[in-house]
Amino acid sequence: MTRLIYYTATTLDGFIADPDDSLDWLMRQDQDEKGPLNYEDFIKDIGAIVMGATTYEWVRRHEPDQWFYSMPAWVMTHRDLAAPAIEGVKADVRFASGDVQEVYDLMVAAADGKDLWVVGGGDLVGQFADAGLLDEVITYIAPVTLGAGRPILPRRYDLELIEATQNKAFIAARYRFVGPLKEDGAAAG
Numbered sequence: 625m626t627r628l629i630y631y632t633a634t635t636l637d638g639f640i641a642d643p644d645d646s647l648d649w650l651m652r653q654d655q656d657e658k659g660p661l662n663y664e665d666f667i668k669d670i671g672a673i674v675m676g677a678t679t680y681e682w683v684r685r686h687e688p689d690q691w692f693y694s695m696p697a698w699v700m701t702h703r704d705l706a707a708p709a710i711e712g713v714k715a716d717v718r719f720a721s722g723d724v725q726e727v728y729d730l731m732v733a734a735a736d737g738k739d740l741w742v743v744g745g746g747d748l749v750g751q752f753a754d755a756g757l758l759d760e761v762i763t764y765i766a767p768v769t770l771g772a773g774r775p776i777l778p779r780r781y782d783l784e785l786i787e788a789t790q791n792k793a794f795i796a797a798r799y800r801f802v803g804p805l806k807e808d809g810a811a812a813g
């Protein structure tokens with residue numbers, strides 16, 4: 625069954641990018657690319673991806689001559705953004721806006737039984753989570769704090785830790801998404 629997975633890297637204090645969208649703190653970390661929860665193994669099972677406009681623009685800015693994703697990709701935006709037009713590179717990029725349920729249904733159909741990757745950012749993941757569509761969070765936790773930046777998941781949820789291990793500089797952890805945070809008041813009642 626198709627699962628929606630948020631696979632990302634975060635600082636110890638919960639940011640996936642700094643306030644200027646820099647990932648320099650992440651790029652300089654040591655990791656074993658064949659080690660636990662590595663990207664290469666993860667991406668093999670992914671049949672469609674979705675990302676927010678800021679993430680898409682970051683990817684285009686940093687890799688203007690590349691598009692690394694062979695599967696259909698959706699970009700959530702209110703704006704008229706251009707799809708990658710790179711000679712010799714096939715990029716299946718579709719733009720969408722509004723209700724993530726509609727995008728999810730299209731992604732499931734495109735993925736043909738494989739899993740779905742929500743690349744980020746955090747609020748977009750929250751939109752899928754609020755709609756009951758998020759299944760798992762896999763994160764590499766870097767030994768860095770930033771104090772401010774783009775949050776990993778800026779809403780109140782419960783998750784269950786399934787796996788936690790070290791990959792060089794990182795804690796690599798996998799969580800099952802449970803649902804809205806069980807608040808103290810609700811637990812007492």
Ligand SMILES: NC(=O)c1ccc[n+]([C@@H]2O[C@H](COP(=O)([O-])OP(=O)(O)OC[C@H]3O[C@@H](n4cnc5c(N)ncnc54)[C@H](OP(=O)(O)O)[C@@H]3O)[C@@H](O)[C@H]2O)c1
Binds near residue numbers: 632675680722
């Ligand atoms: N550490 C990591 O592994 C990792 C992973 C992913 C991303 N990142 C970084 O984290 C940062 C994330 O940026 P971000 O927090 O701004 O999030 P984002 O999700 O990348 O972009 C947010 C934007 O997406 C658009 N959007 C989101 N939901 C939408 C909807 N339902 N309908 C239409 N448009 C929608 C809006 O753009 P418009 O209204 O402007 O069109 C919104 O401002 C980026 O710098 C990215 O590079 C890091």
